[in-house]
Amino acid sequence: MLSSLLGTFSSSCNAARQLSFRNVNLASTRRISNLVTKTKPSWTPGRPLQSKLQQKSIFAHGLLCQRRASHNLALNKRFFSQAPPPSQPLPILPSKAVGIWLMVSSSLVFAIIVVGGVTRLTESGLSITEWKPITGVIPPLTEREWEEEFTKYKATPEFKLLNHSIGLDDFKRIFYMEWGHRVLGRLIGVVFVGPLAYFAVKKRISKSLAAKLGGLGLLIGAQGALGWYMVKSGLDDKLTETPGAVPRVSQYRLAAHLGMAFLLYAGMFGTGLATIKEWKFASGGNWxxxxxxxxxxxxxxxxxxxxxxxxxxxxxxxxxxxxxxxxxxxxxxxxxxxxxxxxxxxxxxxxxxxxxxxxxxxxxxxxxxxxxxxxxxxxxxxxxxxxxxxxxxxxxxxxxxxxxxxxxxxxxxxxxxxxxxxxxxxxxxxxxxxxxxxxxxxxxxxxxxxxxxxxxxxxxxxxxxxPGAAAQAWRALYNQRVQATSKK
Known part of the structure; x- marks a missing residue:
């Protein structure tokens, strides 16, 4: 019985070492193998067991190895059959979760483009006269704070030339439209940058893709600064001195702001859609x-x-x-x-x-x-x-x-x-x-x-x-596993 127990323990540990833990590369397999080696109970083959406690320790460790082996096999059943693992680590293939995250981010950019258009159409874009990236998230909460914001707006060319007859309630409506546009922009930054950092640290995306998406993250920050630069053009007091001038933002800056939003959207949408398609292809689907x-x-x-x-x-x-x-x-x-x-x-x-x-x-x-x-x-x-x-x-x-x-x-x-x-x-x-x-x-x-x-x-x-090189490599491995399974 003891020899059977030790045989089970040895085969389970070997299985845990051989199975690939992640579908990215074999690094996690090595970490599991090291963990098994470090936690293995101290016992030299050929020597009798000293106590029942030592017997229980070896038995429990054998069960642990079996659980790890089963867990690894379940995680990799899409790509791995009973054939041996690849001799070299495969390139990192972004998972479907990465594609979904990018599609959600692009949807938010789509939304902010539409909201930005409504903000312009309702002439609400010049209602907030300051740019506060952090504290600007909180709108005025008291009547005193609302009066202070309204006083700042009264000093703008738009109020003096166009909206001098509006009251506080009308001001609140246009304020909330512009405030919602700015808050949505901050939300896009959080939704995009947070998961990007996670995927990059966990090596769920390649270095080249991380650099590309990092560039999009920087573009989000630049978009916020460009938005304020655009708004400033409509707050210039020189507009009140120009005969026939209409208080509006510069069309050049507006086009640059919209164009950058389109570039952000195209980068997120295109990369997200390609990631999902490549994941399906690597999982056995047609291209x-x-x-x-x-x-x-x-x-x-x-x-x-x-x-x-x-x-x-x-x-x-x-x-x-x-x-x-x-x-x-x-x-x-x-x-x-x-x-x-x-x-x-x-x-x-x-x-x-x-x-x-x-x-x-x-x-x-x-x-x-x-x-x-x-x-x-x-x-x-x-x-x-x-x-x-x-x-x-x-x-x-x-x-x-x-x-x-x-x-x-x-x-x-x-x-x-x-x-x-x-x-x-x-x-x-x-x-x-x-x-x-x-x-x-x-x-x-x-x-x-x-x-x-x-x-x-x-x-x-x-x-x-x-399909990208990573998707082709994983598809080749998938085909290899299918062929190995069909021969048995």
């Missing part, structure tokens, strides 16, 4: 609905390479069109020419209205062209129309091209169909917003639609990329 060999063969064909280049160009055009929308919003250009497809009864306004010399600031007029493009509301709306129509036509063409890829790349064809559907919705929202003089619900939906179109195009691009 983009077909086998890996068929996918690689399809990517090498000329029509697919051409389609991919056009998809990249169209994605860049979607981003550029969204940025031009920021200039439309910053200059209230949507309140001009509220008709479509004509502008004042013609396809384009008169040339002297599009390129007006009144916007030139240099004596020789050398800056007339570019200043009209970015500062003339008529030209800004016309440019946005041209970019939007070009985006629509480009998406339509890409959709028609995707019909020929339905057999080779079915996932790409479906993703392109979704993008085409979204751009139709976005076009309808844009025209409705223009015809109805920019109502807040339609305008906010139109801004959300731009993010949705960008998301659809990012998905199209993801369906045209190969």
């Amino acid at each position: 983009m609905g077909i086998s890996q060999s068929a996918f690689s063969e399809a990517l090498n064909k000329l029509p697919v390479r051409t389609f991919k280049a056009r998809a990249w160009a169209l994605t860049a055009l979607v981003f550029l069109t969204a940025l031009s929308g920021a200039f439309v919003a910053g200059l209230d250009a949507g309140l001009l020419y509220n008709e479509f497809p004509l502008m004042g009864g013609r396809l384009a306004p008169p040339r002297d209205e599009l390129i007006s010399p009144a916007y030139a600031q240099k004596a020789d007029g050398s800056d007339k062209l570019w200043r009209n493009i970015f500062e003339n509301p008529t030209t800004v709306q016309f440019d946005h129309r041209v970019l939007a129509i070009t985006t629509y036509l480009g998406t339509t063409l890409l959709f028609l091209r995707s019909r020929s890829l339905r057999t080779m790349l079915p996932m790409t064809a479906r993703a392109t169909t979704v993008a085409f559907a979204m751009v139709n919705v976005q076009l309808a929202l844009g025209i409705s917003t223009l015809l109805y003089l920019v109502p807040v619900p339609l305008a906010a939906a139109h801004q959300a639609g731009s993010v949705a179109v960008l998301s659809a195009m990012i998905h199209v691009l993801l369906t045209l990329r190969r």
Whole structure:
């Protein structure tokens, strides 16, 4: 009986040493083996046991090893069968939890883009005249504090020129809108940076991915600073000294603020979606609905390479069109020419209205062209129309091209169909917003639609990329285990 007990103890400990504890690499296996070695009861084979206490100690230790072996096997049943473990540590493959976290973070960025649009549309963005990254989380709580905030707002150009008749209750409404926008930005920082630090310290993500996501974390902080820099442009007292000036933030800073938000969203959404797809592939699923060999063969064909280049160009055009929308919003250009497809009864306004010399600031007029493009509301709306129509036509063409890829790349064809559907919705929202003089619900939906179109195009691009090296290595191990199991 004693020899049987010792045999069970020895085989259990060996199993605990051989099984891989984590699906990232074999480092945790070594840690378990060391733990088993350190905690093994002191007993030399060949010598009799001195007491029942020593017998119980060895028996308990054997059970502990068995539990650890069973736990390791349960954790790794997706990747490991009874075949021997890999001879070299595998690259770190981010788990599905990492992808879900990134998708949640991107959803919050989506939300703050929409909330930011509503804040601008309701002219609430200049209601908070100070930037307090820490203490600004708490809004005024007493009537005295509210009066102090209202007094600060009364000193702004917006109150003096536009809102001099509002009372404290009206001020509270616009204050809470801007406050909610800022708090949501802080929430995004906490939700993103906290888990990022955890995944990096626990080595659940590779160093390269940690560096990439760390850059996004820094971008979140820069976005907050840029937001305040934008607000300051609308608090400048010089606005009260300029005849005909309207208190609003700089359209350049607004476009930079929105553009950075789009970059943050694209980085989080694209990385999160790719992580989830690669995890499923490493777990035995097909890559983009077909086998890996068929996918690689399809990517090498000329029509697919051409389609991919056009998809990249169209994605860049979607981003550029969204940025031009920021200039439309910053200059209230949507309140001009509220008709479509004509502008004042013609396809384009008169040339002297599009390129007006009144916007030139240099004596020789050398800056007339570019200043009209970015500062003339008529030209800004016309440019946005041209970019939007070009985006629509480009998406339509890409959709028609995707019909020929339905057999080779079915996932790409479906993703392109979704993008085409979204751009139709976005076009309808844009025209409705223009015809109805920019109502807040339609305008906010139109801004959300731009993010949705960008998301659809990012998905199209993801369906045209190969799985990463880590996912391929883990898939190869998965195939090896399946083959080893099938031979037994």
